[in-house]
Each structure stands twice: as C-alpha cells, then as structure tokens.
Amino acid sequence: MENTYLTKKDVIKLNKDTYIVTFENIKFELGQFIMIETKNLVRKPFILGTWNNHPAISVQIKGKGTEYIVKTQNNIKAHFPLGKKFIPPSGKGMVIISPTCITLANLITKEYNCDVLVGSKTPLEYKIPFEFATGDVEFANKVEKLKKYDWYLISGSKAMENFVLSKIESNNIYVSLEEYMGCGIGACKSCAVFTKNGVKHICTDGPIFRRDEL
Amino acid sequence: MNLNPPLIIASGPGGNGEYLKLINPEYIGAYTLKTVTLNPKKGNLPPRMRDKEHFVINSIGLENPGINHFIENIEKYKLNVKTILSLGGDTKEEYIKIAEIIDPYAQYFEAIEFNFSCPNVKKGGLSIISDKDEWEEILKKVRKILPNTFLIAKLSIEGNFVETSSQIVAKHNWEGITLINCVRGLIIENGKVITGGISGPILKPISLRAIYETRKKLKDIYIIASGGIYTEKDADEFLEIGANAISIGSALFKDPNVVEKIGKYLKGVKK
Ligand SMILES: Cc1cc2nc3c(=O)[nH]c(=O)nc-3n(C[C@H](O)[C@H](O)[C@H](O)COP(=O)(O)O)c2cc1C
Ligand code: FES
Numbered sequence: 001m002e003n004t005y006l007t008k009k010d011v012i013k014l015n016k017d018t019y020i021v022t023f024e025n026i027k028f029e030l031g032q033f034i035m036i037e038t039k040n041l042v043r044k045p046f047i048l049g050t051w052n053n054h055p056a057i058s059v060q061i062k063g064k065g066t067e068y069i070v071k072t073q074n075n076i077k078a079h080f081p082l083g084k085k086f087i088p089p090s091g092k093g094m095v096i097i098s099p100t101c102i103t104l105a106n107l108i109t110k111e112y113n114c115d116v117l118v119g120s121k122t123p124l125e126y127k128i129p130f131e132f133a134t135g136d137v138e139f140a141n142k143v144e145k146l147k148k149y150d151w152y153l154i155s156g157s158k159a160m161e162n163f164v165l166s167k168i169e170s171n172n173i174y175v176s177l178e179e180y181m182g183c184g185i186g187a188c189k190s191c192a193v194f195t196k197n198g199v200k201h202i203c204t205d206g207p208i209f210r211r212d213e214l
Numbered sequence: 215m216n217l218n219p220p221l222i223i224a225s226g227p228g229g230n231g232e233y234l235k236l237i238n239p240e241y242i243g244a245y246t247l248k249t250v251t252l253n254p255k256k257g258n259l260p261p262r263m264r265d266k267e268h269f270v271i272n273s274i275g276l277e278n279p280g281i282n283h284f285i286e287n288i289e290k291y292k293l294n295v296k297t298i299l300s301l302g303g304d305t306k307e308e309y310i311k312i313a314e315i316i317d318p319y320a321q322y323f324e325a326i327e328f329n330f331s332c333p334n335v336k337k338g339g340l341s342i343i344s345d346k347d348e349w350e351e352i353l354k355k356v357r358k359i360l361p362n363t364f365l366i367a368k369l370s371i372e373g374n375f376v377e378t379s380s381q382i383v384a385k386h387n388w389e390g391i392t393l394i395n396c397v398r399g400l401i402i403e404n405g406k407v408i409t410g411g412i413s414g415p416i417l418k419p420i421s422l423r424a425i426y427e428t429r430k431k432l433k434d435i436y437i438i439a440s441g442g443i444y445t446e447k448d449a450d451e452f453l454e455i456g457a458n459a460i461s462i463g464s465a466l467f468k469d470p471n472v473v474e475k476i477g478k479y480l481k482g483v484k485k
Binding site for chain 1: 226471
C-alpha cells in the first residue's frame with residue numbers, strides 16, 4: 001500500500017457532470033479502489049479501472065471535493081491500492097453501470113469475456129466503445145431486453161441497482177457498493193454493511209460483493 | 215510515560231494498527247487501539263460517518279469483537295510501536311469486569327486508557343461519568359485491580375466540567391487523562407437527521423480550553439490532548455498550554471502523512 005502523489009494525465013468529459021481522469025502511476029488489481037485527498041477533511045474513494053491504457057477513475061462532480069479532483073492542476077495525494085481483487089465466475093458476463101464506473105467496466109472487458117451497458121442520466125458528450133442508454137426510459141428498455149448471461153456486475157446509484165435487480169435473475173450477481181469511507185484500510189469501521197454473514201466492511205471485504213450475501 | 219515523539223494515534227480512527235502500513239513507526243510515540251468492550255458490539259446501522267467543512271461526524275457505535283475475542287487474538291494486536299489499550303463498557307459492572315479480565319495481560323501495554331464517554335446503559339444512556347458516585351467507584355476499583363498500570367481516563371466535555379472530572383481522576387491516583395473525546399452533534403442530510411460525535415478542526419478551541427483549565431488545577435497529571443490536531447502549530451499550542459502529549463485522530467482521514475510531519479517536527483528532525 002502506498003500513500004503518495006498521483007500525476008494526472010488526461011481529463012475527459014463524459015457527460016454533464018462526469019469525467020474520466022487518467023493517471024500515470026498506480027498499481028492495482030481489478031475491483032480495487034483508491035482514496036484521494038481533496039480540500040475536504042476526509043479522502044474520497046474511487047473504484048479503479050483503465051482508460052486509453054492508463055490507470056483511471058471516473059468522477060461525478062457532486063461538491064467541492066470531487067470538483068477539486070477534476071479541476072486541479074496540482075498533483076493529488078492518495079493511498080492505494082485498497083479492497084479486494086474481483087474475480088468473476090466463468091462464462092460470459094454483463095456489466096451494468098453508471099458513468100462513474102466506466103473505467104472499471106473498461107478494464108473488465110480487457111480481462112474477461114463480458115458485455116457492458118452504461119446508463120447515463122444525461123447525454124454522453126464523448127464516444128465510448130460500449131452499449132449505452134440515455135435517461136431512465138431508454139435504460140429500462142435496454143435492461144428488460146437483455147439476454148441471459150452467466151454473471152452480472154451492477155454498479156451505480158441505489159435506485160439503478162434496485163431497478164436492475166428487479167429485472168434479472170441469476171445466482172451470480174455482484175454489486176459494487178459505493179458508500180462513504182473514512183480510512184479505506186479497515187481501521188475506522190465507518191463503511192460497515194450488515195450482511196447475512198455478519199458485519200462486513202466495504203473497504204476490506206469489498207467493494208464488490210456477491211448480491212446473495214447482502 | 216516517556217514517548218518520543220509525544221505523539222499518540224487516538225483510539226478509533228486509527229483502528230488496530232492498520233495505519234502502520236502507511237506511517238513510519240519512528241514518528242509515532244504510541245498507538246491507541248480501538249476501544250474494546252466486555253461484550254462484542256456490532257456497531258450502529260449506517261450511515262456511520264460524514265465530513266463537513268470543519269468537522270467529521272461519526273456514529274460507529276463502538277464496533278468491536280469484545281474482550282474475550284481480543285485476548286484470544288492478543289498476538290495480532292501487538293504492534294511494532296508502544297501500544298495503549300482502550301477499554302469501555304455499558305455499565306459500572308462492565309468497567310470493573312473488563313479491568314479484571316485484562317489484568318494478566320496489562321504488562322503488554324504502555325498504558326490502559328478507559329473511555330469514559332460511553333453511555334451508561336443502565337442509567338438511560340447518560341455518560342458513565344454523570345453519576346459521580348458510580349464513576350468514583352469505577353475509578354477506585356480499577357485502580358485497585360490494576361495497581362501497576364499507567365491508567366488514563368479519557369473524558370468528554372459533557373456531563374461535567376472537565377477540570378472537575380479531571381480532579382476526581384487525580385484523586386483516585388490515575389496517572390493520566392485524555393482531553394477530549396468527541397462532542398455530540400447532528401447534521402441534516404436530505405431532510406434526514408444524522409446524529410454522532412463531532413471531531414476534527416472544530417474541536418480544537420474546545421479541547422485547548424479543557425486542557426488549559428485542567429492544567430491550572432492539576433500540575434502533575436499526564437495530559438494527552440485530543441481534538442482537532444492537524445498541524446505542527448496545533449501540536450505546539452497544545453503542548454504550550456500544558457499537554458504532555460498530543461493525539462491524532464481525524465487528521466488520519468485527511469492525510470496519514472500529517473503524523474509523520476508532526477512526529478518529525480516534535481522529534482526535532484529538520485523538516
Ligand atoms: C471514527 C471515529 C471513531 C472513534 N472511536 C473512538 C473509540 O473507539 N474510542 C475512543 O476513546 N474515542 C474514539 N473516537 C474519538 C477520537 O479518539 C478522538 O478523541 C476524537 O476524534 C477527537 O480527536 P480528532 O479531532 O483528532 O479526531 C473516535 C473518533 C472517530 C472520528
Ligand atoms: S473506511 Fe474505514 S473501515 Fe472501511
């Protein structure tokens with residue numbers, strides 16, 4: 001684990017409020033995340049992926065902290081890699097995500113056999129190599145028409161996750177939990193989830209969980 | 215306690231040594247473990263933490279595996295820095311029981327801190343110190359059970375003036391006090407009330423005052439400052455006002471490196 005400065009490479013605008021930020025120097029495995037320092041008091045977690053062959057995160061601007069990550073010219077401090085490596089089951093997968101997980105989706109397609117569906121609330125301003133839907137209606141239509149896959153990974157807002165979960169049936173559903181985190185390393189216990197197997201911590205037991213465990 | 219540097223990782227934010235993966239132990243005087251209670255605690259339902267401009271609010275609910283599990287796994291809690299154990303309880307009886315259970319293991323720790331901000335479950339959830347007679351009984355009995363241990367009472371500002379509480383701690387011959395613990399607070403998020411303990415920069419003037427008033431009354435007791443320490447200047451101010459050591463909690467969430475910076479400074483190493 002490292003606590004060091006990241007060198008930003010590119011910032012790509014994806015839609016109205018979401019950006020892909022690529023970096024020079026991050027070593028990590030699929031499913032892991034990074035805690036990035038902002039002007040706020042607590043670092044913010046971002047799931048890691050790749051874009052244009054560089055380590056990358058996708059940031060939705062929600063406040064001053066996330067805006068800082070996108071806009072600053074300075075090198076940013078962060079600690080990483082955090083969380084567990086994700087290994088999907090065999091067979092073909094379907095990754096259903098919001099734009100904030102696009103770099104993760106991109107990395108999975110490089111390592112595993114899977115399709116991707118991106119649901120964006122606002123029109124995409126940048127061409128992506130994945131199937132996408134704009135707005136809730138188009139997204140719902142596309143989810144309902146999905147064929148059967150061997151495994152699914154879902155990551156987005158709670159509402160989106162719940163909708164998708166109501167439409168698909170499988171024993172191999174994974175969800176990436178995006179909750180508030182204090183430390184990212186298992187120390188502070190702020191990221192607890194109450195699961196069938198007791199209290200788990202997103203930062204050390206996740207961030208990707210089997211749906212049937214939750 | 216002779217800590218070099220006089221810098222302690224506070225109980226809770228630092229977990230049970232996890233930050234040693236990110237911080238050079240040379241710059242840590244002692245590491246306080248997360249509070250352990252008699253019985254295991256699952257902790258509170260989420261949301262458990264938020265940060266605003268000048269503070270962090272948390273309601274972890276003392277999630278911990280309980281003292282028996284702790285002792286069975288005591289090897290895992292041995293760190294490569296001086297370690298302070300933090301103990302808590304829900305009732306007077308629990309504080310006394312946990313002291314008895316830890317007695318054979320007390321020598322593993324540089325000191326044992328008793329977290330007296332825990333609500334007294336039998337007394338309607340008020341802080342354990344708000345019933346003075348019960349609290350004095352705890353102080354007296356724990357002192358007797360652990361005669362050779364460096365005992366620290368961690369106090370919050372609620373339930374009593376801290377300088378008054380500190381004098382009671384001193385009267386029972388405890389060696390140290392940690393001032394202060396989180397202060398109760400509340401935020402509203404999307405119309406929903408979230409309650410918790412406030413930490414971070416907003417606490418600094420409050421903890422400075424607590425230490426100032428306590429030091430005026432007690433010349434010899436070992437005081438650990440806690441609350442809003444983020445910089446070398448913060449550390450200086452607390453030491454000037456009468457603290458013997460400073461402790462760092464929430465600042466770990468901003469940047470674990472602040473510990474190294476402050477630790478280096480306190481060790482007199484050139485920045
Ligand atoms: C997430 C979190 C968990 C905490 N848990 C404990 C605890 O288990 N025991 C304890 O004595 N204090 C606990 N505290 C209080 C801290 O040790 C410290 O006294 C307080 O946060 C003020 O210092 P700070 O401003 O440096 O954070 C906790 C604080 C936070 C933020
Ligand atoms: S974020 Fe601190 S324990 Fe998970």
